[in-house]
Amino acid sequence: MNRPQPIVQPLTLVSTVVFTTAVSLLNPLSSRTSQAASFEDSPKAVLDEAWQIVNRDYVDDTFRQIDWQQVREELLGQEYSSREQAYAALRRALARLDDPYTRFLDPEAFEALNEQTSGELSGVGLRLERDNERQSLSIVEPIPNSPASREGIREGDRILAIDGNSTRHMDVDDASQRIRGTVGTPVTLRIQRGEREFDVTLVRSRIELPAVHHSLSLEGETRVGYIRLSEFSSHAHEQMYRAIEELKKEGVDAFVLDLRGNPGGLLSVSIQIARMWLNEGAIVSTVDRHGRVDAIEATRTALTDLPLAVLVDRNSASASEIVAGALQDNGRATIIGTQTFGKALVQSVNSLSDGSGLAVTVAHYFTPNGTDISENGIRPDTRVEMTRDQQLLLSREGHRRGTSADPVYSRAVDLFQREAPIATSNGAEMKVLDLKRP
Structure with a gap:
């Protein structure tokens, strides 16, 4: 069988996803028998495509101790009266991996995912x-x-x-x-x-679609630039760049990056955004099924070195955790809020021949300090737990996020306002905002 071609669009999603196109896993048309052609036209062809992708790419080459060859025999040994019946069988087979992120997407769900990540x-x-x-x-x-x-x-x-x-x-x-x-x-x-x-x-x-919303607030004598990032879609880094530059032109003294409720998105975008805040140091490393490590570094392209607080909660996941972890481990930002979701897995998303798709876990990622955040998440430097009433208020009235009605944002402002004068190398006095002070 021919190996599927490399990815068409080198996008990596953080749930984390790489979009690929699966080509036919059968022999070229000129040499097919009528039986092979009949197989390709049946629901079994998509099942075999999906099985081959998992067999080739799944992060655990023991398949969670499942006999993956036996799974193929079971899938192809059945008769299916409809594609829906075949889809159900594939979902049952994938469920045996006990990995909620390795999942089948019917054509409608796959189209929706493509649209979401495209922004x-x-x-x-x-x-x-x-x-x-x-x-x-x-x-x-x-x-x-x-x-x-x-x-x-x-x-x-x-x-x-x-x-x-x-x-x-x-x-x-x-x-x-x-x-x-x-x-x-x-x-x-x-x-x-x-x-x-x-x-x-x-x-x-x-x-x-706007993934970034920003505003400027005068908090006492501190001009705070507030940036909320709702997801790491394909245009988010462009929007983040514009937001940082616009706020710099308005003379901000410090930034708040709000990642609360952000479920993740494209890994490539999370890296680009981390590099906007971090001038040097490691960002993240990924490890695939063969133990190969891909270590990703900052590239001296930070847009600002002004004080930064990052707001997180239990629903900050995956790409959000990559950015928060990179900024925390490098001492670039103070993380405020509650412990994050704890998703340290990378998925590839493959298109199948009938318009459906398959997300497959292909790698594990670690923060710059080598921390595996699986299930544990990122622990904030400053913990702020909102009451249920406060959560409901911000949920109902989203315009109150990033204002004095927002306890997590208010804690960031409080930390910004604890400033201490220091001397620069040329003897001039300047002010810094000590965000690591308890």
């Missing part, structure tokens, strides 16, 4: 919520630089109909599917704004 979607750029009291859909916000924002759609507008179909009994998922579509095609929304109703026709386009 783009095809649509008009609206975030929606269901207003059950009014039996309608409300606009939470139009995404900046989207067709919706350019046409003047506002936060709080209600959508009464989509292409003539009433939204009275539509949920958010149904409405989103109707609004999204092929780039260049129109969709007409019936909008209610106050007592006024009107139609607006929007042309769908590719929209870059």
Whole structure:
């Protein structure tokens, strides 16, 4: 059987994922027998593709003490009346590895994952919520630089109909599917704004989703640049670069990087972002099934050396933990919040011939100090545990994150304000913010 070709897009996701394209694992068409051609057209072909990928790449070459050859015989020895039945058999086979991150993705789920990690979607750029009291859909916000924002759609507008179909009994998922579509095609929304109703026709386009939000706050005499990173999607490093540079131009004294609730994303992006904050030192090392170590270092490309606090919680995972671990182990930042999720595994995501996909754990990663954070996570330098009421407030009113109503952010500000004067090498006095002080 031919070995699948190397990755088409060298993206590494942190759950952590490498996107690859699986080519046919059968013989070339010119030499196929009719039996082989029949096999390729059956659900068994996808099962064999998936089995081969796991056999080649899975991080544990003992397959958790599972007889992986026997698994192949079982998969291909059955008859399947539908692809769904074959998918179910594959999921059962993968479950025997007892690895929740090695998983099969049907075509719809695989497309959604690709879209999520690309940081783009095809649509008009609206975030929606269901207003059950009014039996309608409300606009939470139009995404900046989207067709919706350019046409003047506002936060709080209600959508009464989509292409003539009433939204009275539509949920958010149904409405989103109707609004999204092929780039260049129109969709007409019936909008209610106050007592006024009107139609607006929007042309769908590719929209870059914002993963980075930033703001500047004057906290006492300290100008704090707050940056929230929601996921490590493919445009996140570009957005992070712009946020840091814009805040520097505004004369910030210190930065807060908020990784709370960030589940991860692309490993390559996490490395690029770590290098924006860290001028030298190790970032992360990965170890594959053969014990090969790939050690990744900073490249003297830091954008700032201003004091930095990183906010984390139990839902900061994978790529978030790589960045937090790199900044903590190198003494570049103070980590504030609660212990992180504890995911130290790298996945490759492979496309299969029928449009489905397969995520496979291919490596283990370690922080610069060689720490394995599996299940233990990153331990904060300064622990701040929010009450349930505080968590609910920030969840309901997201605009309060990174303000005085946010206890974790407030603790970072408190640490920033404990400044101590020191002498520089040329005798001039300057102020530093000692973030390692208890």
